[in-house]
Structures are given as structure tokens and as C-alpha cells.
Amino acid sequence: MTLAPSDMLCFALHSTAHAVHAAYAPxxxxxxxxxxxxxxxxxxxxxxxxxxxxxxxxxxxxxxxxxxxxxxxxxxxxxxxxxxxxxxxxxxxxxxxxxxxxxxxxxGIPRAFAERTGLTLDQVIDLRDVLAVLRDRLKPAKP
CATH class of the missing domain: 1.10.10.10 (Winged helix-like DNA-binding domain superfamily/Winged helix DNA-binding domain)
Structure with missing residues (x-):
């Protein structure tokens, strides 16, 4: 079974990264x-x-x-x-x-960005931590 991009985790991460960059631009x-x-x-x-x-x-x-x-x-x-x-x-x-x-x-930029997400501070911290775990599992930092 082939998944549509909208059903793929990789696409959600990729498109979110683009949205994050766009949100930081202004x-x-x-x-x-x-x-x-x-x-x-x-x-x-x-x-x-x-x-x-x-x-x-x-x-x-x-x-x-x-x-x-x-x-x-x-x-x-x-x-x-x-x-x-x-x-x-x-x-x-x-x-x-x-x-x-x-x-x-x-x-003030981190706060402005966090407000733009509509998430609570606890949600922002939780999301950051989950993404860091995922990143580190997929590609550990080089020593």
C-alpha cells in the first residue's frame, strides 16, 4: 500500500520545517x-x-x-x-x-514564535523534546 504524502510522517516533518522557517522570516x-x-x-x-x-x-x-x-x-x-x-x-x-x-x-523572538504556534509553553517544551529524541534516534550528533 502506498501512502499519500499527507499521511507520511516524513512529509509532516518536512512541511512543518518549511512553515517554521516561513514563520521566523518576518x-x-x-x-x-x-x-x-x-x-x-x-x-x-x-x-x-x-x-x-x-x-x-x-x-x-x-x-x-x-x-x-x-x-x-x-x-x-x-x-x-x-x-x-x-x-x-x-x-x-x-x-x-x-x-x-x-x-x-x-x-523576544523565541516568545513571539511560541505565541505564533498557539501552543502552551508546556506543549512547546514537550514538542521540542519529542522532536529532539526523534532527531537523535535518526541521526545522532557527531562526536
Whole structure:
């Protein structure tokens, strides 16, 4: 028996991911941010000075995706990239003053997005946790 896309879990996840990106666009566009840039900015606001590989592991992005993104963010003046003085193979990424200011301006975005879902805070947390379990079962993070 062949299932219609609307009956498939994969399609529900795929179409929801597109809807999530679309819902974030009006929140991020006034700040000049794309969704991937917002994720990097949030990761650095939570823990500044991470290596490119640490950011990639946290966001589950390969370096060939992350490096051009970081270069654009550096060109915009939001981050700096520097070789680690203890390990030249590692590149450390830090927020600039403008990057910190931009991160401060994004502080209300998670709440605005959560409100847009129409879910309660407990439902948002439960859904996030279920999706994280599913993600980790399907593709564990790289060590």
C-alpha cells in the first residue's frame, strides 16, 4: 500500500520545517538576519568563543555549510573568526559588539514564535523534546 504524502510522517516533518522557517522570516527580516544566521547568533550568545566545529556540532551543520555563513556574518560585522592560539587547526568565533547588540535585539523572538504556534509553553517544551529524541534516534550528533 502506498501512502499519500499527507499521511507520511516524513512529509509532516518536512512541511512543518518549511512553515517554521516561513514563520521566523518576518521576525528576523527587520534585523537583517536569515534563519541560519539567527541560530549561529543564538549559539554564540549562549556561549561565545566557540570553535567552528563546536558550533557545527551544536547546530548539526557541516563546515562546508557553516564556513560561508560565518564569512557572511563576519562581513556584516557581527562575528570575528580567529585561529585558536593553543591549536592552530581550530578557528574560534566570537560576537563583536554589534553582534552582541544584535543578539540582544533577538531576545523576544523565541516568545513571539511560541505565541505564533498557539501552543502552551508546556506543549512547546514537550514538542521540542519529542522532536529532539526523534532527531537523535535518526541521526545522532557527531562526536
Amino acid at each position: 521576525l528576523l527580516q527587520p534585523l537583517g538576519l536569515t534563519y541560519p544566521q539567527y541560530l549561529v547568533l543564538s549559539a554564540l550568545a549562549a556561549r561565545d568563543g566557540q570553535s567552528v566545529s563546536e558550533i557545527g556540532a551544536d547546530l548539526r551543520l557541516e563546515s562546508n555549510t557553516l564556513t560561508p555563513l560565518l564569512k557572511r556574518m563576519e562581513s556584516a560585522g557581527w562575528v570575528t573568526r580567529r585561529r585558536d592560539s593553543r591549536d592552530e587547526r581550530q578557528v574560534r568565533v566570537s560576537l563583536t559588539e554589534d553582534g552582541h547588540n544584535l543578539a540582544d535585539r533577538t531576545a
